Amino acid sequence: MSFFFRRFFSSATSPATMDAAQKKAQQLIDDNAVMVFSKSYCPYCNNTKRLLDSYNAKYKAIELNQEDDGDDIQAALAKITGQRTVPNIFINKQHIGGNSDLEAVASKGKDGKKLEELLKEAGAL
Numbered sequence: 236m237s238f239f240f241r242r243f244f245s246s247a248t249s250p251a252t253m254d255a256a257q258k259k260a261q262q263l264i265d266d267n268a269v270m271v272f273s274k275s276y277c278p279y280c281n282n283t284k285r286l287l288d289s290y291n292a293k294y295k296a297i298e299l300n301q302e303d304d305g306d307d308i309q310a311a312l313a314k315i316t317g318q319r320t321v322p323n324i325f326i327n328k329q330h331i332g333g334n335s336d337l338e339a340v341a342s343k344g345k346d347g348k349k350l351e352e353l354l355k356e357a358g359a360l
């Protein structure tokens with residue numbers, strides 16, 4: 236029984252760790268015209284990067300599977316956006332969603348604006 240409690244509590248993320256991850260995620264979103272939370276092996280993430288590259292957009296991507304606090308950042312993003320999957324994309328601090336959402340913006344626009352316009356407004360072009 237004590238083994239169970241030790242294991243359960245040692246693997247739980249502390250509120251301080253969660254707070255730090257949330258601050259880090261928010262800082263990345265605030266500091267970058269386009270922010271992509273990614274995983275290096277994720278095909279949807281690769282599609283997102285390819286799509287942004289096709290616009291010659293400047294973006295910052297971090298590969299959560301290669302970061303020590305990647306799981307905590309992913310959990311923080313789930314808290315901030317309600318989305319647990321990657322890619323998790325932000326343009327001009329606005330949450331876009333995942334790759335399918337970015338593709339939808341590329342084909343239909345968002346709030347009457349084309350993706351190119353959103354990228355220009357963000358300073359990514």
Ligand SMILES: N[C@@H](CCC(=O)N[C@@H](CS)C(=O)NCC(=O)O)C(=O)O
Pocket residue numbers: 274276277278279280319320321322332333334335336
């Ligand atoms: N419909 C989503 C699919 C994204 C997706 O399924 N991503 C996988 C990785 S390829 C994921 O986040 N799995 C859960 C995880 O890695 O924690 C999109 O277009 O972005």
